[in-house]
Amino acid sequence: MSELDRIDRHILNILQQDSSISNVVLADQVGLSPPACLRRVNRLREAGIIYAEVALLDPKKVGYQLNVIVEVELERDRPDLYDQFKRKVLAAEEVTQCYQVTGEVDFILVVVVPDMQAYEAFIQRVLYTEANMRKFRSLISLNRPKFETAIML
Amino acid sequence: MSELDRIDRHILNILQQDSSISNVVLADQVGLSPPACLRRVNRLREAGIIYAEVALLDPKKVGYQLNVIVEVELERDRPDLYDQFKRKVLAAEEVTQCYQVTGEVDFILVVVVPDMQAYEAFIQRVLYTEANMRKFRSLISLNRPKFETAIML
DNA sequence: CGTGAAATATGTATCGT
DNA sequence: ACGATACATATTTCACG
Numbered sequence: 001m002s003e004l005d006r007i008d009r010h011i012l013n014i015l016q017q018d019s020s021i022s023n024v025v026l027a028d029q030v031g032l033s034p035p036a037c038l039r040r041v042n043r044l045r046e047a048g049i050i051y052a053e054v055a056l057l058d059p060k061k062v063g064y065q066l067n068v069i070v071e072v073e074l075e076r077d078r079p080d081l082y083d084q085f086k087r088k089v090l091a092a093e094e095v096t097q098c099y100q101v102t103g104e105v106d107f108i109l110v111v112v113v114p115d116m117q118a119y120e121a122f123i124q125r126v127l128y129t130e131a132n133m134r135k136f137r138s139l140i141s142l143n144r145p146k147f148e149t150a151i152m153l
Numbered sequence: 154m155s156e157l158d159r160i161d162r163h164i165l166n167i168l169q170q171d172s173s174i175s176n177v178v179l180a181d182q183v184g185l186s187p188p189a190c191l192r193r194v195n196r197l198r199e200a201g202i203i204y205a206e207v208a209l210l211d212p213k214k215v216g217y218q219l220n221v222i223v224e225v226e227l228e229r230d231r232p233d234l235y236d237q238f239k240r241k242v243l244a245a246e247e248v249t250q251c252y253q254v255t256g257e258v259d260f261i262l263v264v265v266v267p268d269m270q271a272y273e274a275f276i277q278r279v280l281y282t283e284a285n286m287r288k289f290r291s292l293i294s295l296n297r298p299k300f301e302t303a304i305m306l
Numbered sequence: 307c308g309t310g311a312a313a314t315a316t317g318t319a320t321c322g323t
Numbered sequence: 324a325c326g327a328t329a330c331a332t333a334t335t336t337c338a339c340g
Contacts (some may be wrong), residue, residue: 003216012215015208019172022315036326038316049214054302055168056205062157064304067252069261071292079235086298093305100218100296108292110159110223114306139224139254139261145239146251149207149302151217151265186308188336228335312338315334322327 002047009153011040016150019053052118063114069139070109074132081132094122155200160267162306164193172206202218223262226287233262234285248273
């Protein structure tokens with residue numbers, strides 16, 4: 001795995017906040033010529049360190065007002081069924097994030113939907129049909145005071 | 154609030170998956186001339202519908218192996234202290250996401266750190282020093298099977 | 307919204323350290 | 324191995340119809 005020097009980290013910190021800046025501006029900010037800077041950025045992309053560049057939308061402005069954090073407990077004696085559940089979660093568009101956790105709870109899901117009706121539909125389609133489900137708990141959120149994708153290096 | 158037509162939604166869906174494509178390619182994919190397409194993208198940016206364009210890093214490749222979902226319960230009789238807690242959370246770099254939820258739990262935090270030591274340091278600095286804290290529960294995750302930022306329209 | 311032209315940016319080749 | 328300069332190609336952006 002490639003080591004990241006000070007300039008690479010500087011580039012990553014900037015692009016994590018704003019990837020729409022031109023390479024010439026980026027190069028200037030990190031103190032390199034544009035070609036030298038571009039080579040580094042391309043190297044970081046090829047290494048998969050930068051795995052995507054995306055536009056972030058304001059959920060409320062596109063009618064997605066509701067976040068639900070779901071704690072899921074599966075039957076413990078069937079670890080092979082974990083993969084089945086994972087596949088279902090990956091296929092469900094409403095689930096934006098899934099964390100496999102240790103302890104009483106097995107998975108945490110972050111579900112983003114327009115309203116309660118859409119959430120009920122999700123429960124019916126994905127959770128109630130899961131044979132392996134022991135129980136789940138839904139934590140409803142209308143407010144997301146913080147949402148950062150950046151890891152500052 | 155501005156209405157989104159079919160082409161705007163198409164643009165948003167594409168840019169949520171890859172915002173690094175050139176405007177000419179985007180224009181071609183949605184069936185517009187480049188200037189017409191760029192005018193729409195800029196309109197979406199100015200309306201705050203697109204609120205950021207960012208590079209996403211692979212956490213493991215930059216040494217951030219650990220996600221912790223934290224359920225926080227505060228003292229109920231002091232709703233004014235919610236804001237104090239929110240400010241602390243906004244200032245804490247380890248907290249990448251914060252959801253205010255209804256029910257027994259008051260907040261869900263998503264904390265991203267390199268290792269347990271960094272998490273312990275976070276707990277000491279942010280959670281144990283919170284006078285308003287009733288209790289919290291940490292759900293440790295070494296696996297994040299899904300992480301999507303897109304809302305498909 | 308589209309066309310065409312001017313201004314910028316990106317990407318390549320080559321050289322120097 | 325890495326960065327800088329200069330040049331060629333491509334894209335962004337403006338004015339106008």
